[in-house]
Amino acid sequence: MxxxxxxxxxxxxGSDFTFSAExxxxxxxxxxTNEPKRCPACRQAKxxxxxxxGYSSRSEMYPATCAQCGKETQVPFEPRGDKPVYCSECYSxxxxxx
Numbered sequence: 001m002x003x004x005x006x007x008x009x010x011x012x013x014g015s016d017f018t019f020s021a022e023x024x025x026x027x028x029x030x031x032x033t034n035e036p037k038r039c040p041a042c043r044q045a046k047x048x049x050x051x052x053x054g055y056s057s058r059s060e061m062y063p064a065t066c067a068q069c070g071k072e073t074q075v076p077f078e079p080r081g082d083k084p085v086y087c088s089e090c091y092s093x094x095x096x097x098x
Contacts, residue, residue, distance in 0.1 A: 010039040013074045017088035039088035045076035
């Protein structure tokens with residue numbers, strides 16, 4: 001089965017993010033049947049919240065401008081200005097695989 005990138009709207013912050021073909025293949029190998037409903041930034045915030053040390057609500061999202069594409073976005077941390085901030089889509093395309 002050939003996967004293609006999909007654009008999905010985040011259920012938390014409302015921004016569009018890409019569910020890449022590689023991610024879809026990974027989900028399939030893990031047996032996941034549902035697509036993600038949160039962008040990578042909101043997924044990370046939710047994980048931190050569940051561990052007891054994260055962001056407690058959507059009201060703690062901060063406006064930012066993507067350093068790569070210039071799109072206005074929201075991030076779950078307050079940008080300091082000394083490091084670039086990326087929208088979910090650009091972050092997904094440049095992040096280093098673990």
